[in-house]
Amino acid sequence: MRTKFDTVIIGGGPAGSSAAILLARAGWSVALIEKQDFPRRKVCGECIAASNLPLLEALGIGALFAQAAGPALQQVALMHGAHKVVAALPAAPHEHYPWGRALGRETLDTLLITQARLAGVHVMQPWSATHVKGTAGNWRCDVRATDAGTLLTLRAAVLIDAHGSWQALPDARAGRSRDHRASDLLAFKANFRQARLPEGLLPVLAFRGGYGGMVRADGGVTTLACCIRRDQLEASRRTAPGLSAGEVIEALLQEQCDGVRAVLQGARREGAWLAAGPLDPGIHLSRGDAMFRIGNAAGEAHPILGEGMSMALQSAWLLCAQLLARAPGQGLSDPAWQRELARVYAAQWRVAFAARLRFAAVLAHLAMRPRLFKPVLALLQRWPTLLTRAAVWGGKTRCTADPAAIAIQNTFCDHAMRQQGT
Numbered sequence: 001m002r003t004k005f006d007t008v009i010i011g012g013g014p015a016g017s018s019a020a021i022l023l024a025r026a027g028w029s030v031a032l033i034e035k036q037d038f039p040r041r042k043v044c045g046e047c048i049a050a051s052n053l054p055l056l057e058a059l060g061i062g063a064l065f066a067q068a069a070g071p072a073l074q075q076v077a078l079m080h081g082a083h084k085v086v087a088a089l090p091a092a093p094h095e096h097y098p099w100g101r102a103l104g105r106e107t108l109d110t111l112l113i114t115q116a117r118l119a120g121v122h123v124m125q126p127w128s129a130t131h132v133k134g135t136a137g138n139w140r141c142d143v144r145a146t147d148a149g150t151l152l153t154l155r156a157a158v159l160i161d162a163h164g165s166w167q168a169l170p171d172a173r174a175g176r177s178r179d180h181r182a183s184d185l186l187a188f189k190a191n192f193r194q195a196r197l198p199e200g201l202l203p204v205l206a207f208r209g210g211y212g213g214m215v216r217a218d219g220g221v222t223t224l225a226c227c228i229r230r231d232q233l234e235a236s237r238r239t240a241p242g243l244s245a246g247e248v249i250e251a252l253l254q255e256q257c258d259g260v261r262a263v264l265q266g267a268r269r270e271g272a273w274l275a276a277g278p279l280d281p282g283i284h285l286s287r288g289d290a291m292f293r294i295g296n297a298a299g300e301a302h303p304i305l306g307e308g309m310s311m312a313l314q315s316a317w318l319l320c321a322q323l324l325a326r327a328p329g330q331g332l333s334d335p336a337w338q339r340e341l342a343r344v345y346a347a348q349w350r351v352a353f354a355a356r357l358r359f360a361a362v363l364a365h366l367a368m369r370p371r372l373f374k375p376v377l378a379l380l381q382r383w384p385t386l387l388t389r390a391a392v393w394g395g396k397t398r399c400t401a402d403p404a405a406i407a408i409q410n411t412f413c414d415h416a417m418r419q420q421g422t
Contacts, residue, residue: 001152003154004155006028006029007028012038014112014313015295016032020121035146043188046225048100052309054096059112061111065108070101070220075087087387088388090391090396093397104217124143130142132291139159157332162297183229184279185228189274190223191271192267193221193222193270206377210227210367211226211302213226222267246272249273284296298315304360305356311353314399322341
């Protein structure tokens with residue numbers, strides 16, 4: 001089995017698969033390590049803002065996405081207790097992709113990693129990275145096959161961390177505190193059939209100790225996802241002994257939010273509640289990183305804005321635009337070049353996403369605290385269009401990818417389709 005590559009990417013979610021496709025198309029030898037079999041459900045709000053749809057088209061899954069995804073999202077609602085404020089979502093400045101849509105991660109991630117295989121990426125799935133050592137230009141990554149237990153050491157000039165949320169790379173796990181804190185934010189998600197969520201509406205939920213959202217995704221399934229403080233969850237569980245955490249969350253949301261109760265009236269939950277966490281919001285990359293970080297490995301926003309997918313996809317494009325300035329194999333192992341590139345990429349990432357993280361943090365902390373949220377709600381009831389502006393400020397219509405790079409990838413896809421047709 002091949003063990004030497006231009007780059008090894010750890011994590012086969014939207015960020016990792018997107019970077020793998022872009023680099024492989026440019027002639028790089030790429031190994032993509034993903035520890036789980038696909039398809040698999042994942043804790044995620046599953047919204048994909050309109051600004052990302054041209055990227056999915058350029059990656060080669062635009063048509064499949066359009067066939068599978070839920071309805072166009074044209075309105076946003078804020079739900080808190082008995083109150084609901086509705087406003088228009090802003091249209092993105094693209095004639096073919098004005099509105100965002102939602103697609104389950106079990107479908108989206110499978111589409112992207114399949115496209116990575118078609119692009120020539122060496123996909124190792126299910127394999128886990130067990131140890132990472134080395135430095136820029138000379139990396140060694142120990143990997144283990146989940147099913148057979150086979151051990152290999154991969155070597156690469158460039159290492160890209162795209163491991164996503166909820167866990168660190170293997171060598172960083174020991175340094176993570178296992179102490180539980182009352183302020184920890186835990187994430188939950190469930191899917192429902194026969195829910196009464198109006199088509200095209202994207203509700204944001206605010207409740208004591210947490211926040212969440214609902215969306216209609218593929219197959220008519222409604223996703224309900226939320227984040228809740230650990231102390232609030234534990235207090236709620238004490239009042240409902242014998243129920244699972246997910247069942248307690250479901251009851252809590254229906255009790256504290258009339259909008260959730262109305263949507264779920266007569267609905268049937270499909271599968272179990274999923275849980276993950278705690279969240280680690282903030283910027284995780286730095287200018288001095290030896291490896292490159294994309295997606296949540298680079299930085300994580302509070303999910304109240306639903307911008308996690310945007311940051312995953314767009315950070316992959318942002319990094320690859322820098323990496324592809326060099327031809328595959330030509331000076332990739334130069335540590336000085338990688339250090340300078342890391343500095344430039346980190347600066348670009350902060351320009352693109354840092355304000356988004358700060359805005360999401362402010363909204364999240366207001367939403368979780370009823371006393372602070374009350375005047376915000378009163379303001380929005382008087383001027384609902386502030387919700388529309390908040391979506392703009394949160395990055396819903398903005399894409400950091402270079403339009404010229406998108407055009408190049410579209411040309412590549414068109415050429416590939418013509419070849420397949422012949």
